[in-house]
Amino acid sequence: MHEAETWRELLRSSIENVYERQRIASELGINPATLMRWANGESAPRPEKLRRLIDALPQQRERLIELLGREFEGFSAMMQDEERQGESTVIPSEFYARVLHTRSNTLQSLLLPLLCDLILQQALEQLDPDRQGMAIMVSTCMPPSTSRKVRSLRERFGRGTPPWRRDLAQQAIFLGVESLAGYVIGSMHLEVNQNLRDVQSRSPGYRGPWEESAAAVPIMSMGKVAGSLLVSSTQSNYFLPARCEIIESYAKLIALAFAPEDFYELEQIELSFLPPYEAQQPYLSGFQKRVIALVQQHAMPFIEAEQTAWQQIEAELLQYSLVNNHQEVP
């Protein structure tokens, strides 16, 4: 038998039998006529349909992937990578169950930190099962103070695998439009930077000499935004479509950790430029002393003192940016 030279030829021979054609079409959720058009070179399928086509023809799998790779650049690599990830292209239902259960019976004051920790732990294990090195960080909108607009994000909860440390919250800073995490707040969808070295890119949200690629996605509910989720990898080109889908799913889960008042309309958000890590350090390291002073000298309740201290630091950083950079919000 003549061996197919293109994936279209292979498909044509696979759908000669009308019942087989029906079966494949129904597995792909398309009209059999569409299959014929692909086979005859009259149209091309979308990537997700290609994936399902491969699943529908398990015995031709390897040959089909190889041939598809000839017509669609990068397809083989993408498939190989997805195969390597095995079943982990969806979040297991046990994880969803855990998150929903936690949300239903955790004290509100503890919900955000505890749920974020739980979800980030799950995300890290799923997105970096081979522990090649990953950092995941949740940044949230700073409640507006005098300007009545959200001017910055604050990194709040983070998890990493080596070379990053496990708990990233200890080195958290404020972010603005200069960051990928901040940028996606405005774009309202996932953004990927597959190679942070090559591209004249927005600076990544997390800082490490080993960071090669990053993806960020806004944390949203009912069209409003609470912050963003940033994932950084030590590998370049790590954020393939399947992984991006998982990241988006995790961002939706994380949205469940927030209270309604934590979300802001896009019009309420006007991020500024924030200074780099080194410049923020002196301000951030004084956080504890500020809290202690507010509690002891002003008899402020502890939680309120923490919020006040963060707002003071934010205001000083915004001032710092204004004086040192003269950068305007675009």
Added chain:
Amino acid sequence: MATPIEPSKSNNMYFSDTESGAEMARLIDQDHLITQGMGGLLSERNNDFSGIRRILDIGCGPGGWALEIAFAHPEIEIVGFDISQTMIDYARARAQVQGLDNASFYVMDATKPLDFPDSSFDLVNARTIGFFPTTVWPDLMRECMRILRSGGTIRLTESEWGFTNAPATEKLQGMFYRALKAGGRSFSPDARRHGITTMLAGFLRDAGFINVRQKAHVIDFSAGTEAHAGFYKDWRAVYKTSQSFFINMGVTTQEEMDQAYEQMLLEMMQDDFRGIIYFLTAWGEKP
């Protein structure tokens, strides 16, 4: 962190909602902290797993210790069990997303005969299960003896709560010890501590294990140390979620608890805060 409050393992004496995922996140953090603080997964053997093919982890919770071993040693088969179905479902999902086929998890009650054949494990591990009722230990040790092969090792790791120089923090610890005593989970005659670490080696010797030895590891979580932030975060959560338990056990009032809690948050943030916690591992062999 590293609180001995592990509800899944506490046999229905819940500090907070056992089934809550939040508790799960804490337990996962704890696992990491303890492993790190103790210098590895099997520090008394310099983390040498040679000759070990099958391991059992008793009261595995969300599977932290077991999954770490499964990742580091693909050639080892590790089994974990816990009384909580939720914990087991969760541990299985974690193994699945990480592709760790050599770890398996079962629902089982450590206070009943264990559903494993005789002489089927090379190593049996139990870490921070110290909140079982005090009476269950002898039977559990006998079961461990049965399922270990001859020459196999059992290891038990427990801690006392922390020791600090901060008044409100110490006050909260005192409430904790008294609540344990009231719940029949304390080995301390006067509820001044939990007392479990005093007992471990004796449990092993009484059950007939030989070459019983002990080693302690200390974790310093004073202000300015690496471990401080983790403990701060953990105690901030745990003393909030365990409030109703303390009050129900009659060891404090809401007002006293609220005040001590606020004070603890402040104390732990001060530069002069000092705190340590130690973990004791006792291990022995089946003759």
